[in-house]
Amino acid sequence: MQNLLIQISPIGRNVMPLIIKPGPCCQRFHRCFTTGRVSYSRLNAARQHFTRHKKLFPGLLSQVVRQSATAAEAAAPEISQKAQKIVGGWLLSCAGMCAGAVLLGGITRLTESGLSMVDWKLFKDMKPPRSQQEWEEEFEIYKQYPEYKYVAQEKGDMTLSEFKFIYYMEWGHRMWGRGVGLVFALPALYFLKKGWISKALKPRLAIYTALIGFQGFLGWYMVKSGLQEQPNSTDIPRVSQYRLASHLGSALLLYTLFLWNGLAHVLPPAQIPDFKQLARVRGMAHGLMAAVFVTALSGAFVAGLDAGLTYNSWPKMADRWIPDDLLAISPKWKNIFENATTVQFNHRYLAQGTVVLISAFWLMVRKYPLPIRARLAVNCLAGMAFIQATMGILTLLWYVPTHLAATHQSGSVVLLSMATWLALELRRLPK
Known part of the structure; x- marks a missing residue:
């Protein structure tokens, strides 16, 4: 209590002339602020003072509460x-x-x-x-x-x-x-x-x-x-491809949250030089993380419908860029989730689009003064994107062998890890 009075005594001195009234409780309350010494009688006087004159100093009361919270936070033991x-x-x-x-x-x-x-x-x-x-x-x-x-x-x-x-x-x-x-x-x-x-x-x-x-x-x-x-x-x-995608999506979400907070605890934050496009770079890094996540989630629909066995050629699908049965189901929107051809088509082009976005980001940030770890994260992300795309193509061409398909799914987790690491390195630090 004594330390708290010392912390908030400057506030009391500024507004004390406005709230001190004749009477013993006010005088004892005033001495609490000016001396920082606490006794039972002064605590009781402070209680009486707040009871009798609370309408006169709502501003002081709010400042005391704020200062008390700050003092208590400062007094809390720091985590080593x-x-x-x-x-x-x-x-x-x-x-x-x-x-x-x-x-x-x-x-x-x-x-x-x-x-x-x-x-x-x-x-x-x-x-x-x-x-x-x-x-x-x-x-x-x-x-x-x-x-x-x-x-x-x-x-x-x-x-x-x-x-x-x-x-x-x-x-x-x-x-x-x-x-x-x-x-x-x-x-x-x-x-x-x-x-x-x-x-x-x-x-x-x-x-x-x-x-x-x-x-x-x-x-x-x-x-x-x-x-x-x-x-x-x-x-x-x-199993239902919808439930499979939900199961995988929640697992990837949990993994990303654990990874982000774990890295935030073990990696000291790096100071990023302020440059004009910094906010844009941060936004794009989070966009890449979202693109990787959505592409991995689309892979769950491929697995749920065994869509990897429908067209086993690349870059075309049976000598066509757009297959004839892309919209074979009615209503049309169901093709996105229930037509094996459309599901594979979507996964292909989401993956290819993600690789293009990552490559463009890598080229763009080469001219910016990024910290060493952020630069390393960008390079790792770009390299892993091409490795993952290569594994996906080989999985398709070789009719989904178990070992290669499992490696491809693991690669999506690694790629998501790189994207998460990059976004963490570029995060805005509290002032």
Whole structure:
């Protein structure tokens, strides 16, 4: 209290002549401001003073509140650089776990393993079948669902060993998702108790918690769509491409948030020389990040509809720049999301457009005085864009081999990382 009075005494001196009235409470209140010494009688006098004369000094009251907040903030213990680095490393670890979940999810999809576990139980799922009898019981449950019926009709009966492979793929993906939650939640509680979480980061932790929980819900919601009976026995059982895109999009969003805040904790901010086009460069960097994100999201529709197998030529699609069946579905807008030809067409040109934008940005900023790390981020982004485009073309031409398609999906995460890093390096620093 004494330190607080010392902080706000200049305010009191400026307006004291306007509010001091005859009486012992006013005199004791005045001595509190002028001496900075506090006793029980003076605290009681201050209380009486505010009660009796509160209508006379609303301006002083508001200034006292503001000054008190400033003083309390200044008195709060600062988080050490070491603690900030540790928190940053933890956030980057969470980002790495999210990236691993995206990679495992892609492989699970490519190996057609996602529908092997036909229910979702938070704790029971953590223990896979162990005995031969348990495996056979689980296999019999799987046989009741559309995917097994389709495989048995088109490819012949599935063996128990084949079922074990796809089951373990899906089980590993689910356990990794639970691991993301643990890697986030346990250190978060510890750091909060230690006081290492800044005021700005605390609401973001709530957002991360909600997104992680939402991811688990979306995962099962997506799988559930593929367990429904198909209208025709020849239809391939698939999860909804809308739910798949939502699942991937929320995972990429969570990854980007973890990465941004993790890098902000571990990388010291670089001072950017002020030049005329700086605001424009910052805006374009965020635009590139959005373009990479949207292109990756369009890839989820390609995966959901197996659209990578419709036209396996480049740069044309079956010797045509615009295929005949681009708008085959009615109403027309559904082609964007439900026509495999249109979905591949969109992904192609979004990817090519993103590469062109990144290349143009690289050429434009060469003449600007960017810091060393920002310059490195631009170069890495441009180089990775061409690598990713090359992998996409080869995946298409070679009829989507699993290893190359999984590498291509991982490349989208790397490219998004580079774009996020660049936007972070060019961010506006608080004065």
